[in-house]
Amino acid sequence: xxxxxxxxxxxxxxxxxxxxxxxxxxxxxxxxxxxxxxxxxxxxxxxxxxxxxxxxxxxxxxxxxxxxxxxxxxxxxxxxxxxxxxxxxxxxxxxxxxxxxxxxxxxxxxxxxxxxxxxxxxxxxxxxxxxxxxxxxxxxxxxxxxxxxxxxxxxxxxxxxxxxxxxxxxxxxxxxxxxxxxxxxxxxxxxxxxxxxxxxxxxxxxxxxxxxxxxxxxxxxxxxxxxxxxxxxxxxxxxxxxxxxxxxxxxxxxxxxxxxxxxxxxxxxxxxxxxxxxxxxxxxxxxxxxxxx
Numbered sequence: 485x486x487x488x489x490x491x492x493x494x495x496x497x498x499x500x501x502x503x504x505x506x507x508x509x510x511x512x513x514x515x516x517x518x519x520x521x522x523x524x525x526x527x528x529x530x531x532x533x534x535x536x537x538x539x540x541x542x543x544x545x546x547x548x549x550x551x552x553x554x555x556x557x558x559x560x561x562x563x564x565x566x567x568x569x570x571x572x573x574x575x576x577x578x579x580x581x582x583x584x585x586x587x588x589x590x591x592x593x594x595x596x597x598x599x600x601x602x603x604x605x606x607x608x609x610x611x612x613x614x615x616x617x618x619x620x621x622x623x624x625x626x627x628x629x630x631x632x633x634x635x636x637x638x639x640x641x642x643x644x645x646x647x648x649x650x651x652x653x654x655x656x657x658x659x660x661x662x663x664x665x666x667x668x669x670x671x672x673x674x675x676x677x678x679x680x681x682x683x684x685x686x687x688x689x690x691x692x693x694x695x696x697x698x699x700x701x702x703x704x705x706x707x708x709x710x711x712x713x714x715x716x717x718x719x720x721x722x723x724x725x726x727x728x729x730x731x732x733x734x735x736x737x738x739x740x741x742x743x744x745x746x747x748x749x750x751x752x753x754x755x756x757x758x759x760x761x762x763x764x765x766x767x768x769x770x771x772x773x774x775x776x777x
Contacts, residue, residue, distance in 0.1 A: 628754075628758045629751070629754065629755070629758075632755055632758060632759055635704055635706070635755060636759060638700070638704065639700075639704075640693075640697065640700075641689070642683075642686070642688040642689055642690055642693065642694075642697055643697045643700060643701055644760060645686040645687055645688055646682055646683075646686045646688065646694075646697055646698070646701065647701070647706065647707075647748070647752070647755075647756050647760060648686070648756070648760055648761070649682065649685055649686040650707065650746070650747070650748045650752075650756075650772070651748060651753065651756040651757070651760065651761065651769060652761075652765075652769065652770075653685070653770070654770030654771070654772070655710070655714060655745045655746060655747045655748075655770075655772055655773065656680055656681075656682050656685070656745065656746045657680060657681075657713070657714055657719040657720050657723050657743065657744075657745055657746075658678050658679060658680035658682075658709075658723070658743075658744045658745060658746050659679050659680070659720065659723055659724060659729060659741050659742065659743055659744065660674060660676070660677045660678065660679070660741070660742040660744060661674075661675040661676040661677075661679065661729065661732040661733055661736075661739055661740070661741055661742075662674050662675055662739070662740045662741075662742060663675060663736050663738060663739070663740065664738040664739055664740030665737065665738025665740075666738075672740065675732050675733075675735060675736055675739070676728075676729070676732035678695065678698070678709070678744075679723065679726070679728060679729050679732070680694075680723060680746065681722065681723055681726065682694055682698070682746065683697075698746070701752070705749055705751050705752065706748065706749060706751065706752030706755060706756075707746060707747065707748055707749060707752055708746075708747055708748075708749050708775040709744065709745075709746055710744060710745045710746070710747055710773055710776070711744055711776075712744070712745060712773070713743035713744060713745060714743075714745050720743050724741060729741075745773075747772040747773045747775075748772045749772075749775055750772075750774070753769075753772060757769070
C-alpha cells in the first residue's frame with residue numbers, strides 16, 4: 485500500500501470491503517492483520533526515506549531517530565491499550581479490532597502530505613563563507629570553473645563555432661578602417677571597426693550577427709580585442725580584399741587601415757578545452773596573447 489498522501493477516508497472502506505467476506509473471528513483477524521500491515525509498511529517507508537536523506541544531510545539523522553522512536557512508542561502504546569481494554573472486560577476481538585484501526589489511522593495521518601515551509605534564502609555573507617570554506621578543502625575535486633555551465637546556456641551555436649575557430653586556428657586578424665591623409669594625421673575618424681573573416685571561417689549560419697556574437701563573447705570574458713597585429717602580414721591581405729572592407733575604404737577620400745587581432749582569454753581557453761573539444765586535442769593547440777590593459 486502506498487503511503488503517499490491519499491486521504492484516510494478512502495483507505496478504510498477498502499479494508500472493510502476486503503474483510504466483510506470473511507466470517508466471524510477470521511474477519512476480525514484479517515482486519516487486524518491488514519491494518520497492522522498498513523502501519524508496518526508506512527512506518528518502514530517513512531524511516532527509509534529519512535535514512536536516504538540522512539546519508540546526504542547529517543541534519544536529518546536526528547529526525548530519523550525521532551521517527552523510529554515515534555513508531556516504537558506507537559506500537560507499545562497500542563499493545564498497552566489492548567491489555568488495558570481486555571482487563572476492563574472488553575472482548576479480545578473488539579480490543580484487537582480497535583487497536584488495528586488506531587494503527588492504520590496513525591500511518592495514514594503521517595502519510596498525508598504537509599505543506600513544506602520554504603527554505604530561507606542564504607545571505608550573500610553566508611554564501612561567501614561557504615565558498616571560503618570550500619577553498620580550504622584540500623581534498624576537493626572541482627576541476628572546472630563553476631561558471632562554465634552557466635556560460636554554455638548563454639551561447640548561441642554560431643558563437644560555439646567561433647570559439648572553436650579561435651581555439652584551433654589561433655588568434656584571428658581584424659582591421660579598422662579610418663580616415664587618413666593630411667586631415668587624418670590631426671583627427672582620424674573611425675569608418676568601420678573590427679572587420680574580419682571570423683564568421684566565414686567559422687562557418688557561422690548568421691554571418692551578419694558576428695559583431696553581436698563577438699560582443700557577447702567579450703562580455704562573458706572568453707575573448708579580448710588586441711590593438712596589436714599578428715606576426716604574419718599575409719593574414720591581413722585576405723581580410724583587406726573582402727568586399728565590405730573595400731566598400732568602407734572607398735567611402736572616404738583618404739582611407740587608412742589599422743590592423744588588429746582577436747584572441748581567446750586564458751579563461752576562454754580553459755572554457756573551450758573543458759567544454760568544446762576532446763581532451764586529446766589539448767596538447768596541440770595554438771597559443772593566444774595575454775589581455776593587456
